[in-house]
Amino acid sequence: PWLLGFAAFAWASQGVVAWAYRRAIAHPASSTIRAPFMMFVLLYALARSTVATIRRGGVEWRGTFYPVDRLRAGRRVDL
Secondary structure, three states: OHHHHHHHHHHHHHHHHHHHHHHHHOOOHHHHHHHHHHHHHHHHHHHHHHHHHHHHOEEEEOOEEEEHHHHHHOOOOOO
16 A cells, blocks of 8 residues: 555655756646646556567667676676
8 A cells, every 4th residue: 555655655756856847947738737647658668668678689780789697797786
């Protein structure tokens, strides 16, 4: 339940920030309405890229394939 409350708070906060930003630079009201829903688009893109990376076993960047093992070997910080 607390996670759902946190998500609702984050979603509402994004709407408030979009509203304030719209007022500051005179954007149309439609941008304020759309802004909180764009979070779902971002989450979809993140989930899709995660699934694709796991399925392929790596990342393709500019025509070159980088396997996950090689990427992990080159990281500087262990989380």
